[in-house]
Amino acid sequence: MAKKANSTKSFILRVDADTMDAIEKWAADVFRSINGQLQWIITDSLRRNRRLPKHRKTSDEDKEV
Helix, strand or coil: CCCCCCCCCCCCCCCCHHHHHHHHHHHHHCCCCHHHHHHHHHHHHHHHCCCCCCCCCCHHHHCCC
16 A cells, blocks of 8 residues: 655744744634644735745645546
């Protein structure tokens, strides 16, 4: 059985306590996890600055037939 490629990468992020408190509150306000909020913040910033690739694969495109 072939191992499915993981499309996410993990990394360690250090932020000061005040920044983390603000992220936690923002995430709670919009009913997201802290990780989900950080992913949204990063993706939104990349999109606004036109740094994302033109075409990103969807999960359906990753599936083998």
